[in-house]
Amino acid sequence: MDSQPPGLATLLARLAASGTDFVLVGALAAVAQGAPLTTFDVDVVHRRGADNVDRLLRFLDGVDARYRGRPAGQVLRPTREALLGDGHQLLSTSLGQLDVLGAIEGGRAYEDLAPTSVTIEVEGQPVKVVGLRTLVELKRGATSAKGRLALAVLEETLRRSG
Amino acid sequence: MPPVPEPPPDPDAIEVDVTLVDAMLALTPEERLRQNDRMIRTIEELRNGFAAARARDPAGASRG
Numbered sequence: 160m161d162s163q164p165p166g167l168a169t170l171l172a173r174l175a176a177s178g179t180d181f182v183l184v185g186a187l188a189a190v191a192q193g194a195p196l197t198t199f200d201v202d203v204v205h206r207r208g209a210d211n212v213d214r215l216l217r218f219l220d221g222v223d224a225r226y227r228g229r230p231a232g233q234v235l236r237p238t239r240e241a242l243l244g245d246g247h248q249l250l251s252t253s254l255g256q257l258d259v260l261g262a263i264e265g266g267r268a269y270e271d272l273a274p275t276s277v278t279i280e281v282e283g284q285p286v287k288v289v290g291l292r293t294l295v296e297l298k299r300g301a302t303s304a305k306g307r308l309a310l311a312v313l314e315e316t317l318r319r320s321g
Numbered sequence: 322m323p324p325v326p327e328p329p330p331d332p333d334a335i336e337v338d339v340t341l342v343d344a345m346l347a348l349t350p351e352e353r354l355r356q357n358d359r360m361i362r363t364i365e366e367l368r369n370g371f372a373a374a375r376a377r378d379p380a381g382a383s384r385g
Contacts, residue, residue, distance in 0.1 A: 166358030168351065190357045191350045195341035197360040279350035288350075311335035312342070319342050 167201050170222075170254035172282035177218035180206040182272045183288045184263060184297075186309065191279055192291045194316040196309060200256035204289075205242070206269040207261055212242045215259070222252035264297050291317045 167187060174181065183191065185202030205215055219237055226235045227249050237248045237259070245261035245268065262268045276287040295317055298310040345353055374381065 166355070166361065168354035168358055171354070187354070187357065190345075190353050193342065193346040193348075193353060195338070195345045197357055197364070199361055281351050281354060308335055311337050315337040315339060316342050316346070319339065320346055 165254050167198075167255050168281055170201055170252065170257060171286055172284045173222070173254065174201075174203065174218055174257075175281065175284035175286045177214055177221075179215045179218055180208075180211050180269065180273075181215075181287065182269060182276050183286055184260065184272065184294075185258070188288045189291070189294055189309070189313055189316070191286075191288050192277070192294075192316065193320055194291075194309075194312050196312055200258055202258045202260060204260045204263055204267070204269050204272055206273075207243055207245070209243070212239055215242055219250070219252070219257075219259075222254050222257075224250045224252045224257065227251045227256065264300070267297075291320065 171183065171187070181203040183201070184204055185200075186194075186196050186198035187201055190196055190198060205211060216237070216239055224237055226237070229235055237250060241248055242259065242261070245266070247261070248259040250257045250259060263272075272289050272293070273287060275290050275293055277290055278285050279288055280286070291313065295310065295313045298306060298313055301307055301310050345356070348356065
């Protein structure tokens, strides 16, 4: 019997099963495409249409989503208004950490990322993932040691994945 | 013709372990996500172990 707690793969699959339109970005998108990195959160860019935001909010409510880094006892939950905007909602959920991003570097929104995404299957659910080439482009401006290391890993993964 | 000398190594170059890249590429996307989940659990167990050791012996846990 598998007694392991659910992980980020399950968080991702359940978000997809909720019917929310999103693209997986960030380090987990790189991991899904073969980059030997480790990450503690799921980063997604969601479609900011009202119908989609309502679906996302229902999902977030179901996994007890709240903002990370709040003082103990001060629970702050994401709002519809926040999810309609292009800001970053850094959340903790019962299934793991989830960063819900209205837009990423260069103002790229769901509509910019979805057309070049690849689709993978997680727990039987189709999940859109931003392509490795786009991830490399996004990381090109990295100046931190962590960012430069991630870029080197992404470039090597892109080279070897043909 | 004399051999062309190799350029000096770039001290800022980052060497990526390609065996890890190849091992990951051999997995399916879902298997790669599961691998990340296993890594998270391992890191958390190490952190918890270190925290427990530090609580038992504050000086000992900080020694190499």
